[in-house]
Structures are given as structure tokens and as C-alpha cells.
Amino acid sequence: MSEVLLVNNLDKQFRRIHAVKDLSFSVQKGNVYGLLGPNGSGKSTTLGMLLGTINPSGGEWEWFNKSGTTTETLHRIGAIIEQPNFYSYLSAEQNLKITAKIKNVAFNRIDEKLSLVGLLERKKDKYSSFSLGMKQRLAIAAAMLSDPEVLILDEPTNGLDPEGIIQIRELIVKIAAGGTTILLASHLLDEVEKVCSHVIILKEGKSLYCGAVNQFLSAHGILELGSNDTDKMISLLGEFSAFGDTKLNGNIIEIELNENVDPVDVNAFFMKHGVVLSHLVKRSQKLEQQFIDLVRHE
Amino acid sequence: MNKLFRLITIEWLKNASYKPVIVFGTIYLLLLVGFGLICSQSIPFFGVEVDLVEQGLLEFPQLWNFLFYMAGIIKIFLGLIIMFTVTNEFTEKLFKQNLIDGLSKKEYLISKVTTIILLSFISTLIVYLTGMWLGYKYSTQTSFETVYKEIYFVLGYFLKLVNFLLLFLLLSVLLKRIVLVLMSFFVLWVVEIILRIVEFKLFVERGSENFQLYNDYLPLANMHKLVDYPFERIKTISQITQSNYVFETPWSHVFLSIGYSIVFIYGTYLLLLKKDW
Known part of the structure; x- marks a missing residue:
């Protein structure tokens, strides 16, 4: 091109x-x-x-x-x-x-x-x-x-x-x-x-x-996690390099992704550490949210 | 030549049906031609009936001085045409659009200068033809030598118009608003008058006899000097003042007017180049 x-x-x-x-x-x-x-x-x-x-x-x-x-x-x-x-x-x-x-x-x-x-x-x-x-x-x-x-x-x-x-x-x-x-x-x-x-x-x-x-849009996305042991789950977040900023929303954690992550890997990771996920959603952000975040972060 | 024709076409498309151009252009032409026709009659001048033929103003060669001087008085209408068309292009961001469409700043300037030269040329031609017509009708002497003896006025008048309109072009690009252009022109005019008075007073105080006004070389006065007052040449006046008028071509003013024209064009170009549009 x-x-x-x-x-x-x-x-x-x-x-x-x-x-x-x-x-x-x-x-x-x-x-x-x-x-x-x-x-x-x-x-x-x-x-x-x-x-x-x-x-x-x-x-x-x-x-x-x-x-x-x-x-x-x-x-x-x-x-x-x-x-x-x-x-x-x-x-x-x-x-x-x-x-x-x-x-x-x-x-x-x-x-x-x-x-x-x-x-x-x-x-x-x-x-x-x-x-x-x-x-x-x-x-x-x-x-x-x-x-x-x-x-x-x-x-x-x-x-x-x-x-x-x-x-x-x-x-x-x-x-x-x-x-x-x-x-x-x-x-x-x-x-x-x-x-x-x-x-x-x-x-x-x-x-x-x-x-x-x-x-x-896909480079960044959001992962929503919920589990039987929220505290343990939070303590494990730091081990995942793809995870960015997190926000606790009731029992659900919203994680901004720095790179593409396969939810299967996330599930397997938490299983290995004895945390059972009750909620696992990966969603792409709307451009609007993405844009606002980007502009605010810089 | 092809390029120049393209620029003239663009100017024509832009301006031919613009109301101020039509209105001022029509008024100007009517006055210019109408004046020539009136000249053959006696006209009231400051309450006194003046018969131009009898006063010798329609005699070659001083006829040129008189006609071109009178024609110069109404040049403001041409100035208004330049002012309206140019300021409109800047207030309405049309110049910017011209640039974006691919007209270079240089081409824009050339199109305006060409318009000015064309307008001045047409005006000069009309006055020249009127003069020929009036002269051959009323002048007692029509030998080739007498007719063309003071043909300098054709050049002087042309330069005067070009110089005047280029000044309006510069002011229009600089100030972008008609009111401001007119005001600045008025200020320049007043400043020149004040300087003239100051200089005159200094001369009188010094008591020197033979003085030359340096203020004659300021932009507006210089334009005036290109086609000076013809009134000393009216029979009655020259009898009163007992002067024996001898015409001399004002070469210094001619060269200076060319100099001013170059400065006005270059100034306009620098403005177009350096400003953000």
C-alpha cells in the first residue's frame, strides 16, 4: 500500500x-x-x-x-x-x-x-x-x-x-x-x-x-471477573501482565486489558490457584469509552 | 499568456455579477463619459459660470492636463471596487478556500494586480478618447506636435490610478474590513495634510524664498503630483497671477510612483505569505 x-x-x-x-x-x-x-x-x-x-x-x-x-x-x-x-x-x-x-x-x-x-x-x-x-x-x-x-x-x-x-x-x-x-x-x-x-x-x-x-478497539478490552473468593482473586491479579487498571464493582472486578487475552487462559490460571470463577466476561469497549480513557490517561 | 488569461477569467467569474462592482462601475463610467460631454458646455464653478472653451482648457495641449486631472477626482469609485471585492474575499474566507483549491498566493496577487492594471488602462483609454474627441472639436490647434506635446499625462494618469488602487489593495489585505480601510486611508490623508502644514510653517518661519515641499513625495501627494492642478492654466487665473505657465514632466514623481507601486505590491505579497489564513 x-x-x-x-x-x-x-x-x-x-x-x-x-x-x-x-x-x-x-x-x-x-x-x-x-x-x-x-x-x-x-x-x-x-x-x-x-x-x-x-x-x-x-x-x-x-x-x-x-x-x-x-x-x-x-x-x-x-x-x-x-x-x-x-x-x-x-x-x-x-x-x-x-x-x-x-x-x-x-x-x-x-x-x-x-x-x-x-x-x-x-x-x-x-x-x-x-x-x-x-x-x-x-x-x-x-x-x-x-x-x-x-x-x-x-x-x-x-x-x-x-x-x-x-x-x-x-x-x-x-x-x-x-x-x-x-x-x-x-x-x-x-x-x-x-x-x-x-x-x-x-x-x-x-x-x-x-x-x-x-x-x-480490540487491543484494549475489558474483562469482568467474579468468584467464590474475591480477596484471593484480587491478590492474584498482579501475576497477569496483561491486566491493567482494575475497578471493583460489587463482587465483580472490571479489568482493563493492556493486550489481547484469551478468557480460557484466565479461567485456567485461576483454577490452578484454587479460585473458581462464577463470572467471566470479556467485552470490547465502545470507541467512546476507549477514547475518553485514552485522553484522560495521557 | 495562457496562465494570465486563466487568472483574468477567475477574476471575471468572481466579480462580474457582484453588486458593488456593477453599481460603482456603472457610476464611474457614467461620470467619466458624462463629464466629457458636459465639458463642451459652460459649467458653474464656485458660483461663477466658466466656459471651458473660452478659458482655453479644451485647447491642445493643456486639454490633457485638465481632463486627466478631472477624471482623477472620481478614482475613488475604482478604489471602492477593489476594496469591496478584496475585503469580501478575506472576511468570507474565500481567499483561504482559493488557496485550498490550489490557487497560489502569488497567482492570487497577480490576478489582483492584473485587474488593477486593466481597470486603470480602460479608464485611461476612455479619457484619452474623450480628449481626442473634445480636442479635435474645440481646439484651435490640432497639429500633431501640439496634440502630443503633453501626452505625458496619459502615462501620469495611468500610473496615478495604478498607484492609488495598489494602495487600496494593500490596505484591504492588511485590514480586511471596508470601514477600517476607509478610515486608514482618511488618516493617511489627514497626516499628509498636517505634515504639509508643518513643513510650510517651517519654511515661512525660516523666510526662505524658493522652497520645494518635501511632502510632495509622500504617497498621496506624489499621486497628486503626477497630474497636477490644471487651474493655473485657465486664462482668467493666469491673467490675475500674471504667471507664465510652463509645463515640465514631473519625472521624479513618475519614478517615485513606480517605486511606491513596487512597495505596495511587495507589501501585499509579504502579508499573503507570512500570515496564517
Whole structure:
């Protein structure tokens, strides 16, 4: 698999805020990446630097194995930053003509992309008459105009009503199915869990995790144990290296796992030491819980 | 050339149906052409009926001085066009979107500077054509030499417009709000006037006879000097002051205006380059 984007030690110091700290990650072709982090974690600043609107304080990156961000690179990328930005006094079609000229794309692609996002009938209407959901879809049409290899979306469902959110998500899934690499910045865990195959987790400008979503979920999990002799069971916990933090919940102990553990081994271990388990459940965490734990621990 | 055409097309798509552009552009054109037509009539000037033909203002070669000076008065409408289009792109984050879509900062600057040069060129051409029409109609002398003797004013006026609009471009990119741009322009204007008064007072106190105002080289005064007052050349006034006006091409101001233009363009470029958008 080839690398679309490689980021090394990216850093941004604003006058008072250190927005991005020594951030490194990579994006592989064909995957849907979630750039996940609470508000103010440096997502937009990171994307701004990678798209050439914000000057970095340090670090480097490669798009398609070429250093930095050039206009040629940008023509291979489609991006939407925060809210959609268009000329409010122009129609959808006129706005896309500007984008097409900037991206050196023929005007005949405009109708195709407008129909992709379901706005073909409204192409002569002024942008200012559009609902937020329509504006956001127009932004996706503009970003898709050059059939980009990478689509970058920054909080694409922010401020939309439930119907608008569903439309945008379906659109993202549709575009991803066509093989476009997607980098989706969001603070909504649910969103990332639904549409992304990979996740990069940011907190205060640092990367906490970068990898596949399912690995992230299964690497950590929770084991619930109950037995005839709770005290003895607790005293034995330290012998299991895979066990992390524990929490006593009545007679049930909840154990966070640091690595993958087979419940059979756990059962056999306690049997050997004369403890009979009355309760043994292994469950994977929801991304939300996982994320909250990760962010809190660091 | 192809690249430049692409940038001009982008500018056209962006601005051709923008209301302020249409409104100010129309007003500007009406005033510019309308003024030429009125010139052939006598016009009230500070309560006195002035017949321009009789006063010799429509005679070659001073006709150029007069027409280009008067045309320069309404250049603020072109300034408003630049101001509205540019500030809108910064307040609405359209410049940022342009960058993300793959328009480089350099290309953006070139597209704006090209627009400024085109606007200035069109304005200059209109005034030139009006002048030719009026001159051949009313001037008593139409020999080639007389007509083109002070053709410098075509250049002077063009540079004056370019210089003026580039200043507005710089202020618009720097301040991003129409109100602030206008205010800063007004402040600059007032500061130049104050400096002028101060300098004048110093000269009077010193009692030197032959003085030259250094303030003439400040940005706005320099623009003014490119196409200076034509009124000394009105017959009645020159009779009163008994001056014998001799036109000299203000080369120092020409070179300085080119210098200022370069500074304004480079300043705008640095802002685009160094700021985070």
C-alpha cells in the first residue's frame, strides 16, 4: 500500500497557544481516516498547515512522496475546511466554475459533480438561498471536481440537522467506496466509528494513537471477573501482565486489558490457584469509552 | 499568456455579477463619459459660470492636463471596487478556500494586480478618447506636435490610478474590513495634510524664498503630483497671477510612483505569505 501523506514532527506555535506539538502520522492510500480529537486539539491547524494556509513552526510532510504542499499537489486533493466558503452572490454553477478554473478542470465536470451531491436541479440558484446542508454538499461537489485522490473533510456535519448529517455520511461512504482516500476531522466519535477504517487521535496537539479502528478497539478490552473468593482473586491479579487498571464493582472486578487475552487462559490460571470463577466476561469497549480513557490517561 | 488569461477569467467569474462592482462601475463610467460631454458646455464653478472653451482648457495641449486631472477626482469609485471585492474575499474566507483549491498566493496577487492594471488602462483609454474627441472639436490647434506635446499625462494618469488602487489593495489585505480601510486611508490623508502644514510653517518661519515641499513625495501627494492642478492654466487665473505657465514632466514623481507601486505590491505579497489564513 502506498503512502498518500507522511507527516513528521509537525509543529505550530501561535503567539500564545502551542496548537500542534511534534505531530507525526501517515495516511495510506484507499483508507478512510478519522482525525479525532476534542475541540481545540489542533485538528484544523494541522489540516491548515498540510493545505498551505497556515505556516508551520516546524516539521515537514510529504504529499504523494513529494515534500511540502504545491499547487499541483492541491489539484490532486479536495478539501473542505470548517464551514463551506463560497461567493454568496453567485449561483452553485458559477461558484463551481471558479473552482474548476482554479483546479484547471473542464466546466463539463460541473454537472456530474452536482448530481453526485444531489444539487443538479438547484445549479442556477444563488448560493445564499441554500440551506446549510446544501452548502455543505456543494462544498463536497467543489472538492470532488478534480476527482481528487484524497478528500479532506473538517467537521463536515457540524451544525447540520439529522437528515443533513445522514446525507453527508452516506455521501462520504459513497465516495470512499470509489477508492478515494478520505481524511475526516471530527470531534464526534460516533461519526468516526461509523465511517472510518483508521483513526488518528489528537489531544492538545499530540498524536495519541494512529492505526486501524478495529485494532484500536480490540487491543484494549475489558474483562469482568467474579468468584467464590474475591480477596484471593484480587491478590492474584498482579501475576497477569496483561491486566491493567482494575475497578471493583460489587463482587465483580472490571479489568482493563493492556493486550489481547484469551478468557480460557484466565479461567485456567485461576483454577490452578484454587479460585473458581462464577463470572467471566470479556467485552470490547465502545470507541467512546476507549477514547475518553485514552485522553484522560495521557 | 495562457496562465494570465486563466487568472483574468477567475477574476471575471468572481466579480462580474457582484453588486458593488456593477453599481460603482456603472457610476464611474457614467461620470467619466458624462463629464466629457458636459465639458463642451459652460459649467458653474464656485458660483461663477466658466466656459471651458473660452478659458482655453479644451485647447491642445493643456486639454490633457485638465481632463486627466478631472477624471482623477472620481478614482475613488475604482478604489471602492477593489476594496469591496478584496475585503469580501478575506472576511468570507474565500481567499483561504482559493488557496485550498490550489490557487497560489502569488497567482492570487497577480490576478489582483492584473485587474488593477486593466481597470486603470480602460479608464485611461476612455479619457484619452474623450480628449481626442473634445480636442479635435474645440481646439484651435490640432497639429500633431501640439496634440502630443503633453501626452505625458496619459502615462501620469495611468500610473496615478495604478498607484492609488495598489494602495487600496494593500490596505484591504492588511485590514480586511471596508470601514477600517476607509478610515486608514482618511488618516493617511489627514497626516499628509498636517505634515504639509508643518513643513510650510517651517519654511515661512525660516523666510526662505524658493522652497520645494518635501511632502510632495509622500504617497498621496506624489499621486497628486503626477497630474497636477490644471487651474493655473485657465486664462482668467493666469491673467490675475500674471504667471507664465510652463509645463515640465514631473519625472521624479513618475519614478517615485513606480517605486511606491513596487512597495505596495511587495507589501501585499509579504502579508499573503507570512500570515496564517
